Amino acid sequence: MTTARGYAAQSATSPLAPIQFERREPGARDVQLEVLFCGICHSDLHQARDEWGGSAFPMVPGHEIVGRVTRVGADVTKFKVGDLAGVGCMVDACRTCPSCKEGLEQYCAQTPVYTYNSKERDGKTPTQGGYSDVLVVDQDFVLKVPANLDPARAAPLLCAGITTYSPLRHWKVGPGQRVGVVGLGGLGHMGVKFARAMGAHVVVFSHTDKKKQDALRLGAHEVVVSSNAEEMEARAGTLDFVLDTVSAPHDINAYLGLLRRDGSLVLVGVPEKPLPLQPFSLIAQRRSFSGSSIGGINETQEMLDFCGKHEVLSDVEVIPIQQVNEAYTRLLKGDVKYRFVIDMRSLKE
Numbered sequence: 001m002t003t004a005r006g007y008a009a010q011s012a013t014s015p016l017a018p019i020q021f022e023r024r025e026p027g028a029r030d031v032q033l034e035v036l037f038c039g040i041c042h043s044d045l046h047q048a049r050d051e052w053g054g055s056a057f058p059m060v061p062g063h064e065i066v067g068r069v070t071r072v073g074a075d076v077t078k079f080k081v082g083d084l085a086g087v088g089c090m091v092d093a094c095r096t097c098p099s100c101k102e103g104l105e106q107y108c109a110q111t112p113v114y115t116y117n118s119k120e121r122d123g124k125t126p127t128q129g130g131y132s133d134v135l136v137v138d139q140d141f142v143l144k145v146p147a148n149l150d151p152a153r154a155a156p157l158l159c160a161g162i163t164t165y166s167p168l169r170h171w172k173v174g175p176g177q178r179v180g181v182v183g184l185g186g187l188g189h190m191g192v193k194f195a196r197a198m199g200a201h202v203v204v205f206s207h208t209d210k211k212k213q214d215a216l217r218l219g220a221h222e223v224v225v226s227s228n229a230e231e232m233e234a235r236a237g238t239l240d241f242v243l244d245t246v247s248a249p250h251d252i253n254a255y256l257g258l259l260r261r262d263g264s265l266v267l268v269g270v271p272e273k274p275l276p277l278q279p280f281s282l283i284a285q286r287r288s289f290s291g292s293s294i295g296g297i298n299e300t301q302e303m304l305d306f307c308g309k310h311e312v313l314s315d316v317e318v319i320p321i322q323q324v325n326e327a328y329t330r331l332l333k334g335d336v337k338y339r340f341v342i343d344m345r346s347l348k349e
Contacts, residue, residue, distance in 0.1 A: 001025060002032070005347055006132030007321055008058040012050035015325045019058060021128060023136045031079050031142045032071035033087070038130035039064030039156040039316070040340040042186065042247065043270075045328050047117050051272075055117055062130030063089045063115040064158045064341075066151040078139045084151060086143040086304065087135060088158035089294050091115050091127060103296040131321065133347050143301050146308025153313035156186065156339040157304060159294065160314060164191040164243060165303040166295035167266040168198060173241055175199035180235075180242040180258055182226070184211045184218075187245035187268060189315060189338040192218045195243070197310040203239065205255070214337070218315070226254070237261075237285070245269045256281040256289060264288040314339050320346030 001022040008019040026032045044061035046052050065087040069079050079085060092113035093105040100108050113120060116129030145154055164187055173179055179200040181191040188204070195202045196219030203222045204215040212223040224231045232254060239258045247269040253276075256265055265287070282289060295303065307313065315338045319327055327340045 002134055002136065004128075004132045004134040006060045006128070007324055008060045008128075008131070009048040010058050012048070012055060012057075016048065016061075016131070016328075019060065021058075021060070021132075023128075023134055024125075026071050026073050026136050028073040028075040029138050029140070030073045030136050031069055031076060031085065031139050033065070033067030033085055033135045033137070033142075034070050035065055035067040035130050035133055035135055035344045037066045037152045037155040037318075038062040038342045038344060039159065039314070040324070040327055040331065040342065041156075041159050042331060043159075044129075045331060048328075056126060059117055060128035060131050061116055062132070062342075063087070064155045064160070064339075065115070065130035065135060066145055066155045066158070067135060073139075076139045078144075079142060084145040084147060086145045086154065086158050087115060087130065087137050087141065088143065088162060088300055089115055090297075091137050091141050092121055103298040105296050106294045130344075131324065131342060133344055141297060143297070143304055145304060148308055148311070149304075150313060152318050152341050152343065153316050154304075154307070155341050156190070156314035156316065157307055158300070160186045160190050160339060161194075161307065161312075162295040162300045162303050163187055163268050163292070164245070165194050165306070166299055167243060167268060167290075167292040168194050168241075169299065169302075170292065171241055171264055171266065173198050173200050177201070177240040178203065178238060180205055180239045180255070181220070182242060182244040182250075182255055183246040183269065184215055184338075185245065185334065186314075186336075186339045188243075189218050191243045191245060192220050193312050196220070197306070197312055200241075203235065232258070239263060242266070243268065247271055249273060250275070252276075252289070253278045253281040256287055259285065259287045261285040262287070264290060267291045314341075316341045318343050320349070322346060322349070
């Protein structure tokens with residue numbers, strides 16, 4: 001066994017605190033990483049506080065991980081010691097169901113093995129995430145991080161990045177299309193960057209005008225204040241695709257009304273309560289309302305390569321692990337531009 005150190009929640013009401021625990025020794029197909037940086041995703045907070053139910057403690061969160069390879073198993077062919085590598089939301093899947101065979105492990109019929117708050121394929125061993133110094137993962141679920149990417153700014157690509165890239169690619173967003181991005185947070189700011197890099201005309205929808213200049217800096221062509229009825233009405237029926245990243249309650253029908261005939265709205269945010277849907281928001285113009293979850297391993301590698309080619313990176317605030325609880329508090333207030341990333345070297349302090 002390999003001794004690891006990290007920060008964990010011991011219960012849904014306790015702050016994250018230092019923990020020492022055991023990782024498995026690398027097997028023949030395993031890659032061991034020294035974790036360099038780990039992003040803080042809002043889902044880390046939800047699960048650490050058991051807001052979705054079913055959380056298991058103690059829990060080491062973290063699934064936006066960039067590290068350096070320190071050991072490889074005898075049968076590993078994809079990585080060598082010294083490589084820069086990443087691990088996202090999954091560390092395994094059944095590999096035999098139709099979704100897995102199509103490279104869509106995120107939709108595994110037996111449920112993927114998530115990076116933390118999950119069970120390994122043996123059904124017994126709990127997984128623990130990237131708020132730690134060591135990670136051991138099967139090579140098939142490890143990603144190559146392009147050498148030209150800043151590892152701290154690349155870490156959020158492993159969740160926020162692929163969560164927004166996947167629907168844009170699946171719905172074939174590209175030049176000549178008008179794309180709306182609802183919300184400008186950790187997900188939304190990546191959606192803007194990807195849609196712009198794909199050649200689309202990007203329109204950001206934000207509740208106030210406070211983020212207008214930032215949205216334009218990130219690549220938006222237009223910024224619409226969604227609370228302004230006149231501005232919303234002026235864009236009615238003008239968009240080909242809308243990426244909705246908002247997790248707070250909001251009027252989904254207002255955004256469906258922005259779509260042209262046969263347009264699609266895809267939800268990647270996770271509101272706590274169901275969103276009321278008016279049937280005619282869809283029927284009147286043959287619009288589609290869909291959802292999307294992260295991306296498969298092959299698509300995640302494609303996304304990282306795209307980021308390397310187009311120099312797409314997250315805007316981050318790097319913090320030491322000792323400030324993780326403060327970061328959770330600030331995250332609830334939306335007080336971050338646009339992703340907290342933990343510098344795991346701080347664990348040694």
